[in-house]
Amino acid sequence: MAGVLVYVESDGERVAPISFELLAAARELAQSLGGDVEALVAAADTGPLVGELGAADTILEVTSPALAGYLPEAQQLVLVEAIRARKPAVVLVGYTSAGLDLAAGAATATGLPVVAYCTGLRAEGSDVVADSQLYGGKLVATTTTSTPAVFSVVAGSFAEANGHAGGRGERIVTAPPAGLAQLRSRVLGTTGAGGGAVDITKAERVVSVGRGIGGADNIELAEELATAMGAELGASRPVVDSGWLPKERQVGKSGMTVKPKLYLAVGISGAPEHLEGMHDAGLVIAINTDGDAPIFKVADYGTTCDLFDLLPAITALLKPAG
């Protein structure tokens, strides 16, 4: 067994950014471990996607009408069959919705170890040493794993720019797994982003509230500040799941990706899933009474002031006098 197999995600038309990060990681690992970088792409039509996979030495193409739209069961069948056929030393999957379905599932089906939440990977002999963010980013676990093994990688960990070229780009068309004829699940329909009343992805300033706001009644404090600042109100996942703000305002992994000039994080701890949605923001200011909160690692400025005192004070200064 040799080489690094990358599971490529796409919407059928474009390769997802995470896949270029994985290809960049794969090129680094393949240099130490030896073997090829292989990109597995499974879709109804792989035609529009292969041109983007220049970082791979071989592009494993699996096409079938059953692969139209993302269906976890179908994708796991393809990934498992590719692992069995190609016997890679390392399998890389993004820590995305697909990664949550497939990394541990494919590892279990093939009897391989799986390491999740990886932000760094390096080869040591035939082992892989990985750093993983655990406990909401409060602690980092370093693991040594014998290969072959599966790793799921957090977005933003490797440079996407290094994942576009450097491979031979040979295409290998593989027959779809027989199991695709007996699937026990189906895609009924998909909905894109947008359609809501607000679009926080275009906002220049975002005031984003987290669990620290304490309850729906306190959202008003952040709302007043956002109004005074000319900012849109954003939220972390727990705030949306608690029903304090609508889904269209959620920033992070299963929400929106924002790139404002100013991101004011209020009572947000900064779990990796949240950071994924705002790591390209300009100036980041964080307010959190827990001085150890991971948000302070990515913020430019921070304070442990109580938000209930601080927000009204900022609002008062920004409001026109009188």
Added chain:
Amino acid sequence: MHIAVILKQVPDLVEEVEVDSQGTDIDRDSVKWKLNEFDDHALEQAVLLKESSGAEVTAVALAADGVDQLLYAAVARGVDRAIRVTTASARTDAPAAAAALAGVLADMGVDLVLTGVQAVDDLHGQLAPILATRLGWPHVSVVSRVSLEGTEAEVTQEYSGGRMATLEVDLPAVLGVQAAPRPPRYVPISRLRQVMASAELGSAAAAAAAPALGSTVTRLAAPPQGQGAQMLEGRPEAVAEQIVALLRERGLVEA
């Protein structure tokens, strides 16, 4: 229709999470434990399905300190019964939990398993896909809504950028729940006390041993220091002035 909802405890991250003297695990004795928030949503989704379709719901958790309390709370929330599963190993990682639970769930004859999509300590993978693959059942994770139609479940799966899909899954299946359609309900302490006085928890013993992980933790530590925010100190009024000055300097608010 029989639904099992799998629950587990995770460290409450609002409190300090300390590393043990070996430097490879958290100090499990000093941690304050709470129900995994995603499992809390899975539990809510299960109770909503019971209310809408008359399904029978069993809460299941690996036996551990504090788990009985968590199972009583699930009964107070509306599940029909709760079972603790005893294992030979002290491991609680997802591969070990899946090995322990697969046989128990198969024996119970469940049609649908709900559990949280992930947990903050899932270093060795998430439970839903591992359990489903062991059982040979289909699975979907990052699910935010579940409804039942005969022998199928219709689910909403969420992706980044606010995209979603509706999937139909034949039962039996395992779903990794990200969020229930409504926030987990609150149970008054009086109700919990009543349940603890009257309900009996069931138990089952796991037959399968925990599988080898093939991966060893060599270090667990806080992320490297050195980079990070410049901290603004002082009374709230003074910090507010510093923040407003920063925004004005950069032209981010009107001067």
